[in-house]
Amino acid sequence: MPSIVLLQRDHEASPRLRALIDGSGRLEVVGLTHTVAEAESLLRAHRPDILVTDLRVQDGEVTSLLQTLRRPDGRARPHVLVTLVSHDDAVLLDALRAGADGYWVHARSPDTLIATLEQLARGESPMSPLIARQLLDHFDQYRPHTADTMSDALNPLVLTGTEREILQWVARGYLIDEIAQQWHASVHTLACGIRRVYHKLQFDLHANGLSLA
Numbered sequence: 001m002p003s004i005v006l007l008q009r010d011h012e013a014s015p016r017l018r019a020l021i022d023g024s025g026r027l028e029v030v031g032l033t034h035t036v037a038e039a040e041s042l043l044r045a046h047r048p049d050i051l052v053t054d055l056r057v058q059d060g061e062v063t064s065l066l067q068t069l070r071r072p073d074g075r076a077r078p079h080v081l082v083t084l085v086s087h088d089d090a091v092l093l094d095a096l097r098a099g100a101d102g103y104w105v106h107a108r109s110p111d112t113l114i115a116t117l118e119q120l121a122r123g124e125s126p127m128s129p130l131i132a133r134q135l136l137d138h139f140d141q142y143r144p145h146t147a148d149t150m151s152d153a154l155n156p157l158v159l160t161g162t163e164r165e166i167l168q169w170v171a172r173g174y175l176i177d178e179i180a181q182q183w184h185a186s187v188h189t190l191a192c193g194i195r196r197v198y199h200k201l202q203f204d205l206h207a208n209g210l211s212l213a
Contacts, residue, residue, distance in 0.1 A: 002121040005031040005046060005078070007039040007053040007062065024114045035059040043078065049121055051078040055095055066099030070202055079120040093134055099202050101195060102126050124191030125198055132170035135197060156203040166193050
């Protein structure tokens with residue numbers, strides 16, 4: 001059963017979030033905190049499969065924690081789900097760049113939270129059409145003028161042809177299962193492709209501080 005640490009700003013809402021996750025019977029919350037400092041201790045102690053975090057908590061922003069979790073130190077690291085009060089895409093893109101693997105808006109139904117957590121546990125990631133369009137714009141600045149399939153596959157700042165095509169379909173409003181049906185591919189394969197795009201977004205070539213693993 002996938003294990004989860006909750007790092008949440010709202011002291012009243014977080015116990016309800018914990019009860020919702022535990023009540024699914026398919027996921028287990030092993031720790032709950034409201035500060036980055038305590039979250040770091042819980043992550044070391046429990047080594048959870050998933051960290052569910054707000055972008056800002058009691059002792060500040062979580063960006064530095066997310067970046068630390070993405071550094072290649074040889075240890076297993078949790079998948080990261082960012083929770084948002086509203087679908088603020090500017091903030092969301094910042095979270096994905098910092099190291100999030102997916103996101104969930106509190107206004108959405110509880111069932112979608114459980115489904116998203118299970119998706120992350122499988123190594124998959126969600127994506128909205130608007131985020132897909134923003135990512136296409138982002139990666140266009142690194143796109144070479146001439147096609148070089150071999151170089152593109154090795155360049156962490158450039159999308160592969162398949163990754164770009166996935167984004168283009170999502171940007172047009174297709175769901176992952178619809179794309180999978182059209183491509184005769186598995187949903188898992190395509191959702192993992194989205195995860196790789198997020199990891200490329202997080203890659204910092206100059207600092208060399210983030211991992212594509």
